[in-house]
Amino acid sequence: MGLNLLYFSVRETYSLLEGFEEQVTPSERWRTMAAIKCAELKEKKKQIDTMISILEKGLTCQCLTWADCLMYVKSDQACDE
Numbered sequence: 001m002g003l004n005l006l007y008f009s010v011r012e013t014y015s016l017l018e019g020f021e022e023q024v025t026p027s028e029r030w031r032t033m034a035a036i037k038c039a040e041l042k043e044k045k046k047q048i049d050t051m052i053s054i055l056e057k058g059l060t061c062q063c064l065t066w067a068d069c070l071m072y073v074k075s076d077q078a079c080d081e
Helices: 010-018 026-058 066-074
Strands: none
Touching: 010 026, 026 066
16 A cells, blocks of 8 residues: 555655654654544544534534524534434
């Protein structure tokens, strides 16, 4: 699997390959970069999970107005309740 599939940018890939002191081993480089990327992806996952939840709730929406719908979303309930 290439680094592109792991969502590393060109800059991050360059940094992984060339952006460390010579004394830093490849495994140390990888651990550092992987820890940073894991944190970034976990945050993105939280955002995506929230968006999916809102969209799924909207699939059963029976609200007559946007204000009603917003009220349900803010209270973390589905519109069909």
